[in-house]
Amino acid sequence: MVTNIFGHASGPSRAPLALVLAGAAVLIKVLAFIIALVSSLSTWSLPWTGLEFDNVGRIHEIATSGPNTHTVKVGDIILEVEGRSLHETKASVYGMRSAGQTIPYTIQRDDTRAVVDIAVVDPPWWVRLERSTLFALALGFIVLGLAIFVRDPWQEEYAIFALMCSLFAIMISTMELASVQVLWAAYINQFAVALSVATFLHFHLLFPAKRRYGYYVAAVAYLTAFGIGSIYAAFEVYQVRLQPWYPVFYGVASIFLLSCFALSAGSLIQAWVVGNGEQRRRLRVVSAGTLLTIATVIFLVIATHLFNLNEAILYKVVVWSLLFIPIGYGIALHRNDLFATDLKIHRVLTYLLLVLALLATHFVIVWMLTQLTSGGYSEVSGSIASLFVAFSFRPLQELVERLVNRLVYGTAYNYLRVLSPAIDHLGRFNYEALNEVLTLRVPTALRVSQASFWMMNLSLMEGSWLGGELARGESLALPTALTKEDLERGQPIVVDRNSETWQAWPFGEVVRWIVPLVVDKELQGVWLMGQRSQDDSFSPMDHELLKTIGQAAALVIKGIGLVGEVDKQLMESQAARAELSQAYQMLTKAGERER
Structure with a gap:
């Protein structure tokens, strides 16, 4: 797999x-x-009236027969044919599929004009x-x-x-x-x-x-x-x-x-x-x-x-x-x-808008350069435009991403760039990393003023502070209206300042979100998020993001606890082995004395 x-x-x-x-x-x-x-290394001739092309499309000689015979030696110069170069119209001539059809072209150089009937054939x-x-x-x-x-x-x-x-x-x-x-x-x-x-x-x-x-x-x-x-x-x-x-x-x-x-x-x-x-x-x-x-x-x-x-x-x-x-x-x-539906929408919009922005930038630059050079140096203009597009890709990418994030999520930051580093950082599997993610990295990315992380005792509905600047060193007592079942659901809880329940809570003025850290309906801790620095609104995607990081943090806490239990059992096992070894030595010495 x-x-x-x-x-x-x-x-x-x-x-x-x-x-x-x-x-x-x-x-x-x-x-x-x-x-x-x-x-392309050899020329090829078409059964036209006196026209010979090479693969680059240069006209070497044009001749017509009849009463009004005109011979025009062209060489590498491209003639204008009905307002466009024959080089440019070659593709349209190739595309005609009627065998034997002829197309009259008026060719002029200096004071000489010639009308040439061009027979239509398929290209090689x-x-x-x-x-x-x-x-x-x-x-x-x-x-x-x-x-x-x-x-x-x-x-x-x-x-x-x-x-x-x-x-x-x-x-x-x-x-x-x-x-x-x-x-x-x-x-x-x-x-x-x-x-x-x-x-x-x-x-x-x-x-x-x-x-x-x-x-x-x-x-x-x-x-x-x-x-x-x-x-x-x-x-x-x-x-x-x-x-x-x-x-x-x-x-x-x-x-x-x-x-x-x-x-x-x-x-x-x-x-x-x-x-x-x-x-x-x-x-x-x-x-x-x-x-x-x-x-x-x-x-x-x-x-x-x-x-x-x-x-x-x-x-x-x-x-x-x-x-x-x-x-x-x-x-x-x-x-x-x-x-994930939101990721699909985000990526589709980002891709389409980015393509349009890049192509529009390229076309505008080419158009400006061709206008300045009166239509000449077209390939040089295209090359310069392509280089400009390549070098301006990062700014365009950031602008498009901010626009798409604003359209899809209602905020200008990128959720994947918040979520991925946070989850990776939690992989270090210790309380220091957990504190750093929950109280520093994620709040900074979400533009939240402050946050805090608490380990909970469900029987007392109280928590002990572990990290963060929010209510540092104080005792956390959750409102009585917030039941154990509410926390065990693991859903982020929005603090309503207008509610009497939250007004009576000491942290109600500074806390905007309560994120229970739950694994298998077991509450491992509580993550408190403060106010947002620029606005006071959290989108539904913010809700999902906090929930996802909270679940990962709860797994880390449980994992740390399991590792601690394993270490404790290992230490107890080592102590028991030491006691058994000591008892065995005592028995051995007692047997020797008896002998």
């Missing part, structure tokens, strides 16, 4: 099947990349595979980040989630926001983000104790590829011929992606050899997310072919696949047994 972060069982591990699926996903990505790489299969793989890779990283986010949303893996959103935002911006002038610069930038994400993730999987080195390697990888992509973009803007340098950039991209795949394979092999249950559980979630992503992309590709859609729609429809993310999110919740 594998347990999640809350200690709940998440079902039996199916590591062999998960490893096979994850390995198949890695193999598919490797093959798709190799095919795309080989195809490896181009479609390359596009699908690129989107599958991007969405796969999104789902992977979501799985990590669901597994433990308060750890450093949040940084991975930022890079995923950055990757997806880069793709959308290069396809939709700005004119795509330097496609491979965007590709290299995306590869850089992919490598950064994979490097950080697999460093965490392979070397959990050296997680910080993953940050350094990911940062170096991203900045290196970002620099290469920026130089490439600058060269293209100034019309520097880069055709001889294409193999260099392809080689850099190859090294990046192959490193990513090598890290993936290394994590699979390491998990198989070591047989770590936690790592196998992660791989199972990752495999499910990867397969879900691949299935989504395959469905979209098939739909474009079956319904004779323009393939450019694929780029836009991919956004719709984000609707599949809540499905994957629900699967991950079910597999990890995160069944």
Whole structure:
């Protein structure tokens, strides 16, 4: 059985099947990349009227035949075709499925105009595979980040989630926001983000104790590829011929992606050899997310072919696949047994609002930069925006969390961050730790002015003070209206100042909550909470939080008592053994004297 972060069982591990699926996903990505790489190193011709394309989409020569013959030598310059670059409209031309259909395009350079009838054909299969793989890779990283986010949303893996959103935002911006002038610069930038994400993730999987080195390697990888992509973009803007340098950039991209795949394979092999249950559980979630992503992309590709859609729609429809993310999110919740309704709502809202905030930030920055540069340097703008999003992730995360906590719980602090450290601290199993949690840590986190902790004597309905600043050193006598049965329920009790019962109680003016520490209907102690520093309201979630910590504290008290009893019995046993040993020695000496 594998347990999640809350200690709940998440079902039996199916590591062999998960490893096979994850390995198949890695193999598919490797093959798709190799095919795309080989195809991109050579030009391919389309049966159009005098048009020859390479994989980057540069027009080498345009010629028409007939009475009005015009020959335009283009080279690496991108012509404007009906207000848009032919490079940009290439996807829409590819998407037409009517064989033999022609589209008239008016091409103008200087004073020369030419009308070219372009025959519609399908692109080579490896181009479609390359596009699908690129989107599958991007969405796969999104789902992977979501799985990590669901597994433990308060750890450093949040940084991975930022890079995923950055990757997806880069793709959308290069396809939709700005004119795509330097496609491979965007590709290299995306590869850089992919490598950064994979490097950080697999460093965490392979070397959990050296997680910080993953940050350094990911940062170096991203900045290196970002620099290469920026130089490439600058060269293209100034019309520097880069055709001889294409193999260099392809080689850099190859090294990046192959490193990513090598890290993936290394994590699979390491998990198989070591047989770590936690790592196998992660791989199972990752495999499910990867397969879900691949299935989504395959469905979209098939739909474009079956319904004779323009393939450019694929780029836009991919956004719709984000609707599949809540499905994957629900699967991950079910597999990890995160069944608390409030936690589900909290995490769903946090995830959705954080994605919207990150994408909105990225789009605004790209739009501002493209406006300042008159539409140029689009890839550089996207790269700068993605870096800004990555560095501004923590502030955005904190703002979104405070907003969600205010919406869901009515307060601005995070209940999980109050509960988890408190429960962990109680694990030290002594009265000093118990005092610190109940009278210092939890009150500080909840913004409560003061608190106190008492051990109770139920027969006298009185308690002896153990810690805290509330009514320090005084004797605690609970109101007579508060019965033994009320305390044994273990429910936090709200002190009503307007009630005559509580007004007569000496602590009624300063105590707002009484939390009985009960285990198996046995009262172990009483935890008193004072007034809140900013307001005097406690939400229902505060009630549940105090109840949960109170139950844990009661278990600690009972455990300490049991340990004390065991120690006492052990000491008594040792004393009895000493007496028996002494009596045996006396008998032995008496026998010797008799002999």
